[in-house]
Amino acid sequence: MDPRAEVKPKTLLQFCEEMKEDQIILNLIEADDSASFQRMMNEVKPTPRINFLIKDNQSPLTIALSAGKSVFAEALINAKADVNVADSKGRTPLHIAVSNNDSAIVKRLLEAKANADAKDQDNYVALNSAYDKQISILQMLLTATTNISEKVDINAMLYSAVIYNKDTSVVKVLIEAKADIDARTSGHSPLISAASYQKNSMVHALLEAKADVNQKASTGHTALHYFVEYHDSAMVKMLLEAKANPDVRADNDYHALTGAAFHNDIETVGVLLEAKADVLSKDKNGISVEVYSQSKHTRVSFAINSAMQEQMAASRPKPAPLALASETPPKKPGFFERIFKSGQRSKTEKAGDYRRLMSEPPATPVIKI
Helix, strand or coil: CCHHHHCCCCCHHHHHHHHHHHHHHHHHHHHCCHHHHHHHHHHCCCCCCCCCCCHHHCCHHHHHHHCCCHHHHHHHHHCCCCCCCCCCCCCCHHHHHHHCCCHHHHHHHHHCCCCCCCCCCCCCCHHHHCCCCCHHHHHHHHHHCCCHHHHCCHHHHHHHHHHHCCCCHHHHHHHHCCCCCCCCECCECHHHHHHHCCCHHHHHHHHHCCCCCCCCCCCCCCHHHHHHHCCCHHHHHHHHHCCCCCCCECCCCCEHHHHHHHCCCHHHHHHHHHCCCCCCCECCCCCEHHHHHHCCCHHHHHHHHHHHHHHHHHHCCCCCCCCCCCCCCCCCCCHHHHHHCCCCCCHHHHHHHHHHHHHCCCCCCCCCC
């Protein structure tokens, strides 16, 4: 016999009773009264159902999470609520918990076998929205999600994380997950993005992770250019110590030393000059750094002019040193020295030396009396 034939249809009274229980649970969620819910689950027989769905395919668990009722959500999980039910937008309880930045619930859901590979209507898994969340959430999802490269653009996550996440350890975590530290997203690398948003701590973290300090944005600007414009001499010095090129020009001909001089930033000018920035450099119109500094603060003009004199003096060819009167000029090798020290002379040269030697008369001996 078909076992389904033994299941009797619910009576109207039973249906009404279930509807009452459903509404009671919804009311308890709204009141965030998890204690009464737990008592209800322990005392009411048969045990009330907790996986019913209402409008937009929401279950009690997704309703509690969407409302930020973490304690009630944990009570539902403990009561064996369905942790993989999806609402009308395809969002599972795990998607919602990650959006809430709730590390404890994310951990509890994963322990209850929540599917980290489930996708919402935008084809996103929970990991996609973890770039600006707690590091613990990011680490748990990186472990739980399978075939990450097929589901998530890990390079784009790093790009977004350096802008929106305040925890610099996100750089290390995502690089360990095979993110390319110099990959471009929307024309910018993580370092350029961090510099443009003045995320100084992220710039430090990226440079420690060996990011390319001279990488350019789509406009040709480097991280150094951004911090010159922000008048941040400390960051300019740090970038120069990391081997940033002080003389690179952006596509619009922007030059770090020219920009610092134009903005009357004596501290940044000093840092750039200490790094041997080219003070003789000219823009595409032939205008030098000196011209940009002339109408500015006298300290800037003085520093630029002094550096110009030094660089011009260093670029002049040095004259050959004169021999001192006391110095003895080097002695040229004599005829016989050339013969006996001519191991590298050709056979023709050696034969000529021999003929000349034999044709010369012998020297008259001097007899001492």
